[in-house]
Amino acid sequence: MQVCGLKWSPDSQYLASGGNDNKLFVWNLHSLTPVQTYTEHNAAVKAIAWSPHHHGLLASGGGTADRCIRFWNTLTGQPMQSVDTGSQVCNLAWSKHASELVSTHGYSQNQILVWRYPSLAQVAKLTGHTYRVLYLAMSPDGEAIVTGAGDETLRFWNVFSKARSQKESKSALNLFTSLR
Template sequence: EMMHVDEDHGPIASVNWAPDGQHIAIGLHSSDVQLWDSTCGRLLRTLRGMHRYRVGSLAWNKNILTTGGMDGNIVNNDVRIRSHIVHTFRGHQLDVCGLKWSDSGRQLASGGADNLVYIWDLPTASSNPPLSGNEWLYRFQDHVDAVRALAWSPFQSNLLASGGDMDDQCIKFWNTQIGACLGSVDTGSQVCSLLWNKHERELLSSHQNQLILWKYPSMVKIAELTAHTSQVLFTAQSPDGRTVASAAGDETVRFWNVFGNANTGPFANFNYIR
């Protein structure tokens, strides 16, 4: 057991590793966020006062931990200082379901239960005093259900993929430099997560109990990977981009060679944890 969160703080709503691979942030239903040292299982500090309800989304940008709450607010927290709240983004009217910083750290994408995708610009967020009026760079309204799956392209800095829930079922592609939708694919089921291949122009999505690998930009299916026996809820990528971990409602975490070299057995499900 790496760490244990007291039941008094409520169920865990979100988890996200810091870029250093040592520290981990845990968002709670109580509206607090805990920071832990994973090497020794020690609670370092608890961040409070950002949200009124549960914290369901987390994203790191160097020393900034961005939190998204059920109250619709998105908060930048500098974990190095005591007064950690440095900026609040206000746009979503419902639960913030997804957060993802671009690789450059200049733009933040957020998806919400209000079916909206916002693009926030870091210089605007850091302005002192904050700029008046709408703070977002772009607001995309094309999805018709909640948006929790977000992924920035590793080969084109202004390319964002987003995936919609059950009543939407689409993967959409956005150019965040000009604020335009580049295309949309109906996948036929809820899109729970998205990951780009760091080595090839490919995109991995999770639906129901399977993962689907697509060729970009044609969006031709390369493979359908099935091993889970219930909904795949989350996916994550190893630092080298080769291995993908998937977690599902069947209470297993499975590891895949989906982005690995051909001689490692492509698409192999090589291990799992229950």
């Protein structure tokens, strides 16, 4: 099994790992065996993100044959919701200021989506990359993201505004630059 994704929980007590065997594991610091094992994905699990707003909530995304973002209650071990995104899920990141999740995608959409949790309503669809959007990083202030894709570009997006999310809990979206 090849490890495809790793992410520490916000409290640093748990580590989630995804693999090309389509499994997601949750480990704690005190055990050499996983405390949770999830087998619901139908493709490699590369995209993993712990919610900073809901203790124990983990999101994971599957590859091309799966296309789903799945949500897990790691405190009880229970699967929660899932959403079929229609394309490979490459990366996930939670907003620092709102209960929203950013997902980046590959085959066949090559886009960035923003989801409101727990309704899983799609808040935004960001397009511009012409190849798989593999990489995603949140700015230190949590208001912007940068995405990197197989098209050899970095794109910077103003996605979350602290003031706006506190007032309306809705994302402010503006593409502000692209680098090649």
